[in-house]
Amino acid sequence: MNNIPRRIVTGIKDGKSVITEDQQVENAVEHFPGLIISDIWNTQKTPATLDFEKRIPNTGFPQTPKNGTYFRYVVIPPDKDLGVELKKGEPHPMMHKTLTLDYIIILSGELHLIMDEGETLLRPGDIVIQRGTNHAFNWLF
Template identity: 70%
Template sequence: MTTIPKIPRRIVTGHKNGKSVIAEDAIVNNVSEDFPGLVISDIWSTDSMPVDLEKETRIPNTAIPHTPVNGSYFRYVHIPPDKDLGIMPTSAGEPHPLMHQTQTLDYIIILSGEIYLILEEGETLLKAGDIVVQRGTNHAWSNRSDTPCIQLAILLDAKK
């Protein structure tokens, strides 16, 4: 069984002398761990549409992303089990302690493990291969399993 790393390798392509080349091949260095084991690696960001292919917009890595106006944000997230984060199950009617909202359209792909997507009214269990289209809703992630969940998220700035 292949283990997925907490921090991914990023390969960036580019052009040199009119030919396509590998411009960068390295482990991602824009990484945060705001809670032990909850590792967020920000892979790439843009700040315009259409995108300037020669520009990389580096922005601070934070638990709650601040997607640039007219931009995008690409992140890799390693989410440990709730019990490893010290998150206890909430009582009925109480919001999840990591509930948050961003003004973005998010495409989220579950790569491995499983996780619950929690909304203000309802929740659903997601497994590897599932895809979420998250449209600016108040939400949280709850990993109630014994293994980490890996997800990729692409966030696009949305109209307010």
């Protein structure tokens, strides 16, 4: 499983900020072969409470709390590793809709973001703002 570092800078000790955590995440879950999802941090409400620290449990795929946030690290494998078969004229088998506002940053690799109408190639450094719509990701290699 991927080594996913997490560093939490928070709290005040003698009037100074401190690093309260510097370790690999413990809750990385492999949902399908190669599809790894880890919830790095969450907030339960907006505005976030900055003096409250909560460890994120080792869970499947939790739903984002109403008015809260989740920061997720996701590794997307090639479609062939997931056993996904694309059929001409049909939606991508992994097409789904989330009721969340997602901020996506591509760190490595290339993949296609597929929408109901159209798609675009994403490369390292690309940023996507996904606003609660149908979408899928396709990595052919």
